[in-house]
Amino acid sequence: MKQAQYLFDTNGNWISFKVDKYLYNTDGEWIGWFPSGNIAVDVDGNYLGTIFNNNRLLVDLNQHAVPYPGYPGYPGYPGYPGYPGYAGYCGYIPGTVDVDEKRLK
Secondary structure, three states: OOOOEEEEOOOOOEEEEEEOOEEEEOOOOEEEEEEEOOEEEEOOOOEEEEEEOOOEEEEEOOOOOOOOOOOOOOOOOOOOOOOOOOOOOOOOOOOEEEOOHHHHO
16 A cells, blocks of 8 residues: 555544545545645545645635546545544644535545
């Protein structure tokens, strides 16, 4: 398995992880992907969030609609990612909010 990039909310709680261009929730279920750069879309191609500061997955309130990115193909199960622990509070990042917890399930 390739190295997982753990992603956290603003409070430092682990909410997801990235392997290659694929995004998984903490249970290892595929919830989205990164068609290019740090912008994540869900499995239906809708904007999900953006990676800030290399490890925070947040909703960019200034992000306009993302053009339909196509479908990357099902990535399969990534394996158990381990538990990264707590990342610590990152403070307020202007123009962002945490990703709705329901969108990560």
